[in-house]
Every structure is written in structure tokens, then in C-alpha cells.
Amino acid sequence: MKQEAPDSIGGSTFTENYSDGFGQHFYGETVIGNGFASTVTVDIDKDAKDVRVTALRSSHDRPTDHQLPAKTQNSLRIGDDAHLKLTVNDHDTNDYTDGQLINATGAFLSETDFTIGNRMTVDTEQIGEPGRKGSASNKLTGLVGIFTRAVNDSHIGADLKNTVTVKNRNMEYVSGISFSGWMQDIFSGQMQDGIRPDDPTKDTSTVSIGAGSMNQIDVQNSIVGNGITAIEVDSDSHISLGEKSFSRIDVKDSIVGYHIIGIG
Numbered sequence: 001m002k003q004e005a006p007d008s009i010g011g012s013t014f015t016e017n018y019s020d021g022f023g024q025h026f027y028g029e030t031v032i033g034n035g036f037a038s039t040v041t042v043d044i045d046k047d048a049k050d051v052r053v054t055a056l057r058s059s060h061d062r063p064t065d066h067q068l069p070a071k072t073q074n075s076l077r078i079g080d081d082a083h084l085k086l087t088v089n090d091h092d093t094n095d096y097t098d099g100q101l102i103n104a105t106g107a108f109l110s111e112t113d114f115t116i117g118n119r120m121t122v123d124t125e126q127i128g129e130p131g132r133k134g135s136a137s138n139k140l141t142g143l144v145g146i147f148t149r150a151v152n153d154s155h156i157g158a159d160l161k162n163t164v165t166v167k168n169r170n171m172e173y174v175s176g177i178s179f180s181g182w183m184q185d186i187f188s189g190q191m192q193d194g195i196r197p198d199d200p201t202k203d204t205s206t207v208s209i210g211a212g213s214m215n216q217i218d219v220q221n222s223i224v225g226n227g228i229t230a231i232e233v234d235s236d237s238h239i240s241l242g243e244k245s246f247s248r249i250d251v252k253d254s255i256v257g258y259h260i261i262g263i264g
Contacts, residue, residue, distance in 0.1 A: 015047050021055040021084070024074060028058065034079035034117065039086075044102065046092040052103045055084035055124070059110035073113045073152065080117035080157065090128040096170045096223070101140035102126070106162070109148045118157035118210065122146055128168035130221060141171040145215070148205040149180045149235075158210030158242060166219045173226045176215040176247060179205040180235035203235040211242030217249045219256075227259035 021038030024030050038055045058074050088104045106124035124145045145162040148154070164176050180203040215230055230247035233239050247262055 014044070015049045017042060017044070017048065017051045017053060019053045020057040021086070023054070023057040024076065025059060027060075027074060029075040030058075031077045032079060032082075034081055036078055036082040038084050041087045041089070042104075043089045043091065045090070046094055048090075048092075048100060048102065050101045051088070052101070053086065053088065054105045054108045055086040055122070056106070057108040058112040058114070059108065073111055073150075076109070076112050076114040076116075078114070078116045078120075080119055082116060082120045083123075084121070085123045086125070087123075088126045090126065090169065093129050093132060095133045102171070103140070103142055105144045105147050106164075107146045108144075109146070109151055109154070111150045112154075113152050114154045116156045119159045119161075120156060121161045121163075123163050123165075125163075125165035125167070126169045126171070127165075128170070128222075130168045132168070132170070141169075142173045142175070143169075143171060144175045144178050146177045147175075148178070148207060149203045151205045151207060154205070154207045156207070156209045156213075158212050160209055160213040160215075162213070162215045164217045166217075166222045166224070168221050170223045171225070174217060174219060174224055174228045175232050176217050176230045178229070178232040178234075179207060179237040179239055180233075203237075205235070205237040205239070207237070208240040209242060209245065211244055213241065213245040215245075215247040217247075219249075219251045219254050221252070222254045224254065225257040227261065228256055229259070229261045229264055231263045232261075233263070 021040040040055050042053050044051055058076050084106050086104055086106050104126055106122040122145050126143050143164055145164045162176055166174055228249055230249055249260055
């Protein structure tokens, strides 16, 4: 199955955008063969206020729904050689402010038990206009390559290539792969879908990734107010990485507020 999103989604007429290249909700069961592709490009400007977009989303509720606890899991099976690409282009040239929520996630897997085959590539990027002024961080803006929460015995095959790119942007956090990683309570309701339970172990992810995975983060000419994490593991999650897997973070001409972490 091949799914290609339109070349451009958004523009100056949209203040809100909740686009998914592929999405399933409400106890979906989906099986997709080899060669699946989902490509989403979103263009925004100064009028954009709430943008939560993915190349692939599987969750109990849509982002704008009242988030209810799931009674059971979604199921998702994808074959080999899947390719996800998500690009957000911000054309705003005004000074930085703290008035936008721009959350982009390549693969968002919540309350979903999944198996994804070998050689998946995930390319997630936010690109802004160079030369913007100001130092205020957009505290509701972030970029994540792969995000999971509340998933059981799930698997991504060998030779995963996950790339996260930030250029000329102003945001709160950047993560390559985040396993049930909420970072701060403010993100639980506004940045990532779902309800943060009193017992955070209910968000636990159990995921294995095959040998030879590559996890790359590139940040250029940007502000990241909180921090950058290549692989984040939270909520007592259990993660297994195969042999010869590596992560790399490159930061150039940028300001990072608190931390740069390989695995945390």
C-alpha cells in the first residue's frame, strides 16, 4: 500500500492544522504490506496557532477529541521498506514569540501494539526563515521522530533510519525517539495526545528495535529552550536495541537551554 499526502497542507488561511498522512483511531486494526509511504508537507506562517501533524498516527482519539482512556489497544502491522516523511515549513519572518503550538511527529503510536518491518525510514523536519530576531522559546513547540506511549511487546525491524532536522526554528524540545516521554506535565495534554495517569507506568512502552538502527538529530541556527534527546525512555518503559545501533546529535550555531542527551 502506498499513501502520499498532498504536496502542501496549510498556508495563511489555517490557524489550526491537525493533519495526518495516515491515521487510525478507536480500536483500529490495520495491516499494510511492503513499501508503504506517507509524505506530508505543511506550510505555516504567523497566523498558525495550533498545529499538530504527523506522517503516521495511531491513537485512541483524534488530537481535538476529549481524550478518554482506551478499553483495548489499536493494532498496526506494516511490512518492510516503509518511508515516512513530515516537513513543516514556517514562513513567519517576525520576531520570535511564545504564541504558537507547532508539534510535528513522524510516527505517533499511542495505545497501539505494532510491528513494523525492516529498513523503515522516518524523516521529520521543521524549517524556518533565517535571520529572525528574539530569544523567547516557543514553550508549546516540539519535534519528535518516533513517539510511543502505552504500547505492548511492539517491534521495529532492522536497519531503521530515523532522522530529525531543525533549521532556523524556535522550540522547546527535540527528540529522536521518545518512549512514553512526556518531559513535563504541560506536554501531556497539549503536546502529546492522551491522558497522563496518576500512575505513569500505565504509559509504559515495551518496544524492541532490530540491529543496525540509526538515529540522527541535526539542529542548525535554532533555539531549543528545554533540550535535545536522541532516545528518551520514561514511565518505566522497556526498550531493546539490536547490535550496531547508534545515535548522533549535531548542533550548530544554536542555543540549547538545559541538556543534550544521547539516551535518557
